[in-house]
Amino acid sequence: MKRIVALVDLDAFYAQVEELRNPKLKGKAVIVCMYSARGKGSGAVATANYEARKLGVRSGMPIIYAKRKAKNAVFLPADRDYYWKVSARVMDILQTYSDLFEQVSIDEAYLDLSQTNSFTAAERLAKKMKSEILQKEKLTCSIGIGPNKLVAKIAAGVKKPNGLVTVPEDAVPSFLKPLSVGKLYGVGPKTEGLLASLNMRSVKQLKTMSLAHLQKLVGSAKGSMLYNGARGKDDRPVQPGRQKQQVSRLTTMKKDTSSFNSLAETVASLSTLVHDTVSAQKITFQTVSLIVMSNKMEQISRSHSLTEPTTAKKAIQDTVTALLKTFLAERPDFQVRRIGVRVSGLEHAIPDSRKPATNGQRTLRTFRKPS
């Protein structure tokens, strides 16, 4: 049976939620920010609404750039706990449309709609989703429908905000052909630059490269992903019930420092945050990591695996403090800008008889070679 996949993407989600909380923001440029502890507006833009985007503001942009582009915009600190609550309600709605539902972030989810048996029926369902989300939560979203995740995702981005774009199987080649390679999932600035140096800028041009050549260039996994992606092929299934692989908390120090006492204090409170998260979700962990970043982008991690899975806060605390001590002994000159604590090797408490997502049987995470 042919697959039909939809990607639902809530438009400028953080900003939209803020506009709901405070209707006076309607019509204004709204920029939701992640501020660091440095003060003076240090931080990055999480989400800008469409008014702000018209002025050139983008996610990930330093706040101070955004201020220059949108002098009179409303700048708000991100309130992610609240956005997650709203997100959960939207996801509960979406989940009723397919058992094969996969939330991929706070504002995006894939649904396998193969049961509808036709792209037109899937599109009718998507319209229902949009109106139910609008009616119940007053939120707009953009939906892309295609024969796989790759096409659905790109389609969702074509008509934003409040869009609905369907690309049936036979329309895929002409849909992809004119796109720049950067539109393909997994092609970021580095890969795009590498391809551009070979004058491979469009999907059409990318199609002229052999599988072997691409794999030599960017590695075997990404190579086949590019090769297949250029041809609109993508076997990744919509995976319900995926479990988290790691939990981390990071923070920016007020000032760069190499002081053990000051860093140990920070690491202790981060350990508490990590522990709060995993214990609330009934997760055990077996590996603890310390992450440090210098003022010049250099990121270093040090980790230690425990002999047993545990839930103990002390295990996080003690391990990460020891890792910090060792690291500072190795690199006494290292000026820490940001620091973080991570746990991995997670085991989730099993709800009922549900099997964990990692029980083998289906591990098609990579793209397939074409026959």
Next chain:
DNA sequence: CTTCGGCTGACGG
């Protein structure tokens, strides 16, 4: 040979 722990880097939201 495969697997695992440990680490880095690219990427997405």
Next chain:
DNA sequence: CTAACGCCGTCAGCCGAAG
């Protein structure tokens, strides 16, 4: 005046050690 820049999470690839 200039340079300036969060907080998560996923996966692949590499290395050396171990099975």
